[in-house]
Amino acid sequence: MAFWDYANPTRFLRFVQVVLPWLTGLCLLLFAVGLYMSFFVAPEDYQQGDTVRIMYIHVPAAWLCMMCYSVMTLSSIGTLVWKHPLADVSAKSAAPIGAAFTFMALVTGSLWGKPMWGTYWVWDARLTSVLVLFIMYLGLMTLWRTMEDPIKAGKAAAVLTLVGALNLPIIKFSVDWWNTLHQPASVMRFDGPTIHPDILWPLLVMAVAFTLMFFVLHLMAMRNEILRRRVRALRMRAASAAQPGPAGAAQPAE
Amino acid sequence: MTGWAMALFQRDLRLSVRVGGSALVGVLFFLAVVTVIPFGVGPDLNLLARIGPAILWIGALLATLLGLDRLFQADRDDGTLDLMLMAGRPLELVVLIKCLAHWTATGLPLVVAAPVLGIFLNLDPVSMAAVTATLLVGTPALTLIGAIGASLTVSLRRGGLLLAVLVVPLAIPVLIFGVSSADAAIRDPVPFLTPFLILCALSLIAAVVGPIASATALRFASD
Amino acid sequence: MFQNLSFTLSQGTALVVTGANGIGKSSLLRTLAGLVALAGGMIRYESGEDDRPAHEHAHYFGHQDSVKPALSVLENLEFWQSFTAPTAAAGFAGEPRKPMEALELLGIGHTAHLPAAYLSAGQKRRLSLSRLLVTARPIWLMDEPTSALDKNSEALLLSLMNGHLEAGGLIVTATHTELALTKIQTLHLEAAQPAEQALEEGFL
Amino acid sequence: MDLGPHAGFILASYGLCLLTVLVLIAWVRLDKVAQEKALNDLADQGIKRARPEDGSTQVS
Numbered sequence: 001m002a003f004w005d006y007a008n009p010t011r012f013l014r015f016v017q018v019v020l021p022w023l024t025g026l027c028l029l030l031f032a033v034g035l036y037m038s039f040f041v042a043p044e045d046y047q048q049g050d051t052v053r054i055m056y057i058h059v060p061a062a063w064l065c066m067m068c069y070s071v072m073t074l075s076s077i078g079t080l081v082w083k084h085p086l087a088d089v090s091a092k093s094a095a096p097i098g099a100a101f102t103f104m105a106l107v108t109g110s111l112w113g114k115p116m117w118g119t120y121w122v123w124d125a126r127l128t129s130v131l132v133l134f135i136m137y138l139g140l141m142t143l144w145r146t147m148e149d150p151i152k153a154g155k156a157a158a159v160l161t162l163v164g165a166l167n168l169p170i171i172k173f174s175v176d177w178w179n180t181l182h183q184p185a186s187v188m189r190f191d192g193p194t195i196h197p198d199i200l201w202p203l204l205v206m207a208v209a210f211t212l213m214f215f216v217l218h219l220m221a222m223r224n225e226i227l228r229r230r231v232r233a234l235r236m237r238a239a240s241a242a243q244p245g246p247a248g249a250a251q252p253a254e
Numbered sequence: 255m256t257g258w259a260m261a262l263f264q265r266d267l268r269l270s271v272r273v274g275g276s277a278l279v280g281v282l283f284f285l286a287v288v289t290v291i292p293f294g295v296g297p298d299l300n301l302l303a304r305i306g307p308a309i310l311w312i313g314a315l316l317a318t319l320l321g322l323d324r325l326f327q328a329d330r331d332d333g334t335l336d337l338m339l340m341a342g343r344p345l346e347l348v349v350l351i352k353c354l355a356h357w358t359a360t361g362l363p364l365v366v367a368a369p370v371l372g373i374f375l376n377l378d379p380v381s382m383a384a385v386t387a388t389l390l391v392g393t394p395a396l397t398l399i400g401a402i403g404a405s406l407t408v409s410l411r412r413g414g415l416l417l418a419v420l421v422v423p424l425a426i427p428v429l430i431f432g433v434s435s436a437d438a439a440i441r442d443p444v445p446f447l448t449p450f451l452i453l454c455a456l457s458l459i460a461a462v463v464g465p466i467a468s469a470t471a472l473r474f475a476s477d
Numbered sequence: 478m479f480q481n482l483s484f485t486l487s488q489g490t491a492l493v494v495t496g497a498n499g500i501g502k503s504s505l506l507r508t509l510a511g512l513v514a515l516a517g518g519m520i521r522y523e524s525g526e527d528d529r530p531a532h533e534h535a536h537y538f539g540h541q542d543s544v545k546p547a548l549s550v551l552e553n554l555e556f557w558q559s560f561t562a563p564t565a566a567a568g569f570a571g572e573p574r575k576p577m578e579a580l581e582l583l584g585i586g587h588t589a590h591l592p593a594a595y596l597s598a599g600q601k602r603r604l605s606l607s608r609l610l611v612t613a614r615p616i617w618l619m620d621e622p623t624s625a626l627d628k629n630s631e632a633l634l635l636s637l638m639n640g641h642l643e644a645g646g647l648i649v650t651a652t653h654t655e656l657a658l659t660k661i662q663t664l665h666l667e668a669a670q671p672a673e674q675a676l677e678e679g680f681l
Numbered sequence: 682m683d684l685g686p687h688a689g690f691i692l693a694s695y696g697l698c699l700l701t702v703l704v705l706i707a708w709v710r711l712d713k714v715a716q717e718k719a720l721n722d723l724a725d726q727g728i729k730r731a732r733p734e735d736g737s738t739q740v741s
């Protein structure tokens with residue numbers, strides 16, 4: 001089963017080596033197409049004018065910050081239940097990327113809100129729950145930083161990640177459950193998207209491009225994390241190794 | 255600055271930035287406090303704008319207090335403090351430099367984060383700048399006053415809460431003048447400079463009193 | 478804490494403090510180190526610098542290693558080298574060593590750039606000991622210096638201590654084991670009458 | 682291309698996103714360089730992995 005094949009870090013690194021160039025190329029291509037479409041193909045909104053173009057990065061970033069947390073949640077289950085050796089590597093390296101996507105979603109939302117709502121920030125359910133997600137990401141990153149032993153840190157962080165996953169449905173349904181300024185979902189709906197194809201297509205292309213970017217960065221960060229653990233293990237061995245060479249000075253003078 | 259002082263400053267900065275250090279936890283706590291307040295007082299943006307400077311100041315005070323309990327304790331736990339007492343360097347200066355390093359690692363990030371958090375509280379640019387300026391000159395005073403509490407509670411296992419109780423009364427003047435000068439910048443007729451200069455003076459006084467008091471406390475704590 | 482305690486130590490001599498557990502060997506060393514205030518009496522170091530108290534002429538090598546796990550081994554040592562003020566004394570010819578040299582001498586040179594967190598207990602102990610070599614101070618106060626050290630390191634420690642004595646330094650050490658030092662004076666601590674032991678008894 | 686009265690907001694959001702992505706890429710790159718340097722430093726000291734790099738060995 002492929003899932004367990006990649007439990008071997010060395011094998012995983014080889015897999016990354018093969019896959020990464022293709023993913024990166026595809027990601028760049030999609031970004032080129034998506035950015036072109038969002039500026040030149042997509043029409044301006046009859047109400048919002050050109051500001052609607054912020055949507056093509058805002059919405060993918062918002063999706064991705066939730067998907068990234070879902071990846072971390074799955075990885076946490078992997079750490080606690082299946083004891084997969086790469087699970088906490090995956091969770092740890094996803095956190096900064098997730099925090100960055102959340103930051104992007106917050107910033108673009110804020111810059112979109114100013115011309116539309118007249119303020120950079122309101123404390124409504126959607127915005128607040130995403131801000132809470134941002135704090136969760138930062139908290140998890142800090143937890144990993146404060147604990148020296150990666151195995152222990154991984155387990156602690158996995159527990160926290162699972163508890164924090166409660167926030168995901170709150171973010172998703174906040175626009176339906178509470179009355180907010182934020183507009184309700186228009187793409188991810190059970191009865192199909194409600195927006196015009198000229199807007200939908202650039203959005204989908206950008207969303208796929210963002211997703212690929214997440215996987216590229218995530219694989220690279222996981223590779224770094226594996227190397228970091230390797231360095232740690234080797235350093236421990238280096239410390240316990242005897243003094244190399246005939247250290248004459250180390251002999252006590254009788 | 256002489257060599258030993260630089261070495262101490264660098265060491266403390268490195269320790270708080272590296273794995274196990276607490277450099278950015280304070281900012282995160284600051285962010286958490288500011289996020290929680292609108293849940294308590296309600297999301298009314300006008301109200302938040304009015305009490306925004308106060309929220310930021312209280313957040314900064316709590317974040318500073320929270321990070322202070324390890325200021326001397328970590329060094330006491332592994333015997334470093336004993337060696338520092340014997341090193342032949344003026345202990346008051348040692349304390350001052352440790353406070354400076356601690357402020358650079360934990361207080362300065364609060365100041366940098368303040369304008370961003372101001373957006374959440376609907377502050378206008380003028381009051382944002384005013385709050386940031388007052389925090390810049392005020393938070394060193396909080397760290398220096400807090401150092402007194404940190405040295406008094408250095409030998410206690412759970413000194414954190416006691417530290418906060420001891421320090422908060424001493425920190426009240428800083429809070430008063432910090433918030434009032436930030437407010438003065440928003441409401442026109444009140445001069446900004448008067449409370450601001452008092453705040454600066456408080457920081458300078460704390461830079462003298464704090465190290466002397468906590469050095470004395472540390473000497474008593476060694477036996 | 479102590480009664481009728483008085484001793485004089487001349488250059489190049491080691492004072493070995495013996496006595497039962499809990500008798501106050503460690504407290505005596507901490508008092509000499511200036512970490513415990515004297516209730517009465519005085520400590521004087523005659524050949525030292527006039528403007529510095531006796532304890533600033535001393536290195537204290539106690540039970541705790543004062544090693545920061547987040548710093549590298551070399552960073553740990555270099556900090557103590559620049560932070561501890563060297564002190565001179567008439568007739569003391571000890572020369573400070575370079576940090577790397579001291580680490581090599583103690584057999585942990587290969588760990589210099591590793592975080593100290595990776596060191597074993599014995600290696601941390603040796604790192605702590607290297608502190609005494611990089612700043613010259615005429616008095617070494619050593620509390621159970623051989624604990625957590627293996628046979629080789631113990632022999633090395635003794636040669637370092639003898640070297641310090643030859644250079645005209647003083648050593649005061651509390652120990653349970655026999656130490657093969659060149660010039661030894663022994664101080665044996667004994668329990669006083671229980672009623673006289675504690676200051677608090679005065680309130681009875 | 683005319684982005685209307687709110688061009689500043691649009692460009693700022695795209696710019697800040699680009700900046701964030703660049704920071705992420707820089708973090709990943711620099712981290713890799715740092716870890717590889719640490720591995721090389723250790724290899725110079727003669728501390729290497731026991732298992733060869735081909736990955737043919739199976740972790741039991």
